[in-house]
Amino acid sequence: MDLNEIFIENPVIAAIRNKEDIKKSIQSKAKICFVLFGNVLNIADICRILKEEGKIVFVHIDMIEGLKADSSAMEFLKKYAGMHGIITTKSFNVKHARKLGLLAIQRVFIVDSLSLKTGIKNIIENSPAGVEVMPGVASKIINNMRPKIKNIPIIAGGLIKDKKDVMEALSAGAVAISTTTHKLWDC
Template identity: 35%
Template sequence: MNREFIEKLENNPVIAAVKDDKGLEKALKTECEIIFILYGDICNISDIVERIKSAGKVAMVHMDLIAGLGSGKDVAVDYIKNTVKADGIITTKGSLIERANQLGMYTVLRYFVIDSMALVNIEKQDRHGIAQPDVIEILPGIVQPKIIKKINSISKVPVIAGGLISDREDVMNALNNGVLAVSSTNEAVWEL
């Protein structure tokens, strides 16, 4: 686990997640220190990351959402590290987490918590110790408090929540129930 990344999340529990250039412009003007990039392609991702890093913020690229990086291969992570110069990645693929860890990048492994099988997969991931991310992100982030507590009890790494976080109540509910941070594309949440 990358302690530096965890400290950044502890100090900045609201993460701006951007899905277009308009959102990026607004996120760059906020106090959010970490930005999740949920859009782009292999032609423009370097420029997006450069703008974020020039603003003194942490740039996390969602590998699964960048057009042209869909192969799920280690070389895509190498590209994000060496060419794009991102600080870290977000993905649903454990193999990409493993490669990013080897390269010293920050890592977020996303889980869609839609049924009990998601909990089994989180537990299996932790039990086998493969591709241990810095944090896991659960979606949707407005899951019931008892589910957040259950995930915290089975996860060896801190948990963040994203998806459908739309107001102060959602943020406080997640944080008060053990989530380290929340990510949101909702610009109003960035200002909390």
């Protein structure tokens, strides 16, 4: 699966926080879904429903209740949820996901120049399939990061509220954006 090509063709990602968002994402044009909620009892069903609707599913492993975000959790999710990949803030999870044949999106929060430097270092060391930069409205950060991490796709996430935010993030070098704003899922 060429993730970069998928993001280029589907630049708006449905970030799903609850059951209502599942329904809205299924009705939307968004092909990719970031699942940002769930628990050990329902995550397999959430992934199954989305996959049956033709969605590409990434689970934010750090946010699943009842699972510790570690290698065993990833193996469990791969076996029982069958998602396409994970999202995580933890570098060791990126490495283990790759070993399991899962795509891994590394989420980085950039709040100052040190976190930017550390984020770039971790991305280069771990080679995730993609990087989600938070906050997504930080086009200056994306511009700075883009040449340093080369071909790893950047996803802008957080505080994306209108089409202008989408366009600014994409113009800055992001290949996709993730948002919980339903009206943008049909852009």
